[in-house]
Amino acid sequence: MAKKITIEPVTRVEGHGKVTIHLDDNGQVTQSRLHIVEFRGFERFVQGRPYWEAPVLVQRLCGICPVSHHLAAAKALDVIVGAGTGEGLTPTGEKMRRLMHYGQMFQSHALHFFHLVSPDLLFGIDADPAIRNVIGVAQKFPDLAVQGVMMRKYGQEIIKATAGKKIHGTGAIPGGINKHLTEEEKQSFLNGPDPMNIDKMIEWSHAALELFKGYHKENAGLIDSFAAFDSSHLSLVRKDGALDLYHGVLRAVDKDGNKILHDVDYQDYLKYIGEEVRDWSYMKFPYLLEYGKENGWYRVGPLARLNTCDFIPTPLAQKEFEIYKAYTNGKPNNMSMHMHWARLIEILHSAEMMKELLNDPDLLKGDLVTKGEKQSEGVGLIEAPRGTLFHHYEVNKDDQITMANLIVSTTNNNEPMNLAVRKVAEDQMTGQAEITEGMMNACEVAIRAYDPCLSCATHALGKMPLEMSLYDAKGNLVDKKRS
Amino acid sequence: MKILLYGYGNPGRQDDGLGNVFIDRIEEWIKKQGIEGIELDSNYQLNIEDAEAISGKDLAIFIDASVEDIEDYCISKVTESSEITYTTHAASPGYIVDLCKQIYGKAPVTYLVHIKGVEWAFKEGLTEKAVSHLEMALEAIKPFLLNPQPLIDGTAEYKTCN
Numbered sequence: 136m137a138k139k140i141t142i143e144p145v146t147r148v149e150g151h152g153k154v155t156i157h158l159d160d161n162g163q164v165t166q167s168r169l170h171i172v173e174f175r176g177f178e179r180f181v182q183g184r185p186y187w188e189a190p191v192l193v194q195r196l197c198g199i200c201p202v203s204h205h206l207a208a209a210k211a212l213d214v215i216v217g218a219g220t221g222e223g224l225t226p227t228g229e230k231m232r233r234l235m236h237y238g239q240m241f242q243s244h245a246l247h248f249f250h251l252v253s254p255d256l257l258f259g260i261d262a263d264p265a266i267r268n269v270i271g272v273a274q275k276f277p278d279l280a281v282q283g284v285m286m287r288k289y290g291q292e293i294i295k296a297t298a299g300k301k302i303h304g305t306g307a308i309p310g311g312i313n314k315h316l317t318e319e320e321k322q323s324f325l326n327g328p329d330p331m332n333i334d335k336m337i338e339w340s341h342a343a344l345e346l347f348k349g350y351h352k353e354n355a356g357l358i359d360s361f362a363a364f365d366s367s368h369l370s371l372v373r374k375d376g377a378l379d380l381y382h383g384v385l386r387a388v389d390k391d392g393n394k395i396l397h398d399v400d401y402q403d404y405l406k407y408i409g410e411e412v413r414d415w416s417y418m419k420f421p422y423l424l425e426y427g428k429e430n431g432w433y434r435v436g437p438l439a440r441l442n443t444c445d446f447i448p449t450p451l452a453q454k455e456f457e458i459y460k461a462y463t464n465g466k467p468n469n470m471s472m473h474m475h476w477a478r479l480i481e482i483l484h485s486a487e488m489m490k491e492l493l494n495d496p497d498l499l500k501g502d503l504v505t506k507g508e509k510q511s512e513g514v515g516l517i518e519a520p521r522g523t524l525f526h527h528y529e530v531n532k533d534d535q536i537t538m539a540n541l542i543v544s545t546t547n548n549n550e551p552m553n554l555a556v557r558k559v560a561e562d563q564m565t566g567q568a569e570i571t572e573g574m575m576n577a578c579e580v581a582i583r584a585y586d587p588c589l590s591c592a593t594h595a596l597g598k599m600p601l602e603m604s605l606y607d608a609k610g611n612l613v614d615k616k617r618s
Numbered sequence: 619m620k621i622l623l624y625g626y627g628n629p630g631r632q633d634d635g636l637g638n639v640f641i642d643r644i645e646e647w648i649k650k651q652g653i654e655g656i657e658l659d660s661n662y663q664l665n666i667e668d669a670e671a672i673s674g675k676d677l678a679i680f681i682d683a684s685v686e687d688i689e690d691y692c693i694s695k696v697t698e699s700s701e702i703t704y705t706t707h708a709a710s711p712g713y714i715v716d717l718c719k720q721i722y723g724k725a726p727v728t729y730l731v732h733i734k735g736v737e738w739a740f741k742e743g744l745t746e747k748a749v750s751h752l753e754m755a756l757e758a759i760k761p762f763l764l765n766p767q768p769l770i771d772g773t774a775e776y777k778t779c780n
Contacts, residue, residue, distance in 0.1 A: 180740045201662065269666060270713070277720065285667075291667060301660070301661050302628075302629065302661060303629065
């Protein structure tokens, strides 16, 4: 009997997500889709608002990565106030923003690894969900759980010190930043009592990386093949090809490492990137115009970033990058689960960057804001934890926003996540008669590698358990499971 | 006696900010009353670092907007829960209590104030109904900040969520 399996919503990712898998009469997967209910009303909501409100308004989008939206909006508005793109800010303005961003990257990646991934690695994908969670980690590996908690806290404190507050931060403003770091804050982050100092954060970042590498060594077959597929990759890179999570030019490479987008100015992104609408999904499917809807899709995020960049400009992360690249003989890494490896290298890099910035005297003094001739349009890109984030605004002579277009990281990864689900469905569910916990979780593990954030700003109590439904070819419900 | 009051939600999404506004309002009142030993915090969502935030406290009270089928507000005692919700980017109060206990060996007596919200659009500011629910919740909690012992002992009387 042909069947349709629905996993709704996907557990342990943000917001609404639903997976449907269609099996034919022989149990073969005929179609699989990740449906995401993404709220697109925000772009209309900001129309008519004064442009300088955007960096604060956009934080309403997401309670998980508000800093990324805050900074991407501010970067777009830098252009509008005539402060240029990235390089135009004062040294203090740019470095304070970078510290904010690397703090965000550090805490977000740490949360993802310790909270979402480490239970899978330490207990196995098929382990009982009752222990395969961070509580289980805390019971069996208490030191690791403490590290996760304190790394996340350290990053949050960096954000608070640079953005001004934890909720609706106001630190980044069009053309710069609105505060310096104080000497007291600097000393606290650099030399605070253990564990709240940067050297301990670097040490723990390294330890987390070693944990993954150790697991990979023993489970290479699973990690290398799980939801793996060839793809192109897109991200910002610094003009000299270095990994840069805050600013750069836009580069894409194909599965073999050939450049297919040649370090272009992201102000012109519309010349290179299109967004396809499909009737079964609320979320668009971005693609490189030159290669068309079928072949122009790409991945973003940690895996993509380490595939597009030529090197990492901090010593410890560069050393790890060389090991990572050697594993694929210098070619792009297309193994979805290696996203975790790449993410951990970025944690280490972020910690090193924070140390470098905290030792920079420009954070304590100097001009905060740059001004220039007002423009009517600006684009801001940033490498958010989950991948490249686009903000594009147009304003009128009365300083009101007349157009906003956002391409969020999860949207950029829409096609890859669908392919990952397809790959897992084919590997795990072909010929299966019923849904098992292992099958459900395999699907989630594949999606989780991309760390998707599916419109998560509102979270109030009482929402959304996991529900999985199984339908036959005629649409009759034959099985239903709820977490 | 160390007490933490922690409201969470997104104030840019109308009534989702009930927890945050609760903290702003109770801060004013605590100052006027001159009560000491109460720490206040708010954020978009609860997360794992909040296990550290509640550690070392005798009493923790979380405040959140609610879409549950309740009339206006209610209070529940938080019990440890290792339950996985659909997202672990935002953790439940029970999860935080459990994590705190696992990491630090003990956790404070913890309560959750559920305040009914009705609108969740991209707007600042609470709806009229939510404000009325907030006022009731504030009045319910104030006596316990003057005398928290019954909450800690488990002898307090309050409007439960049953």
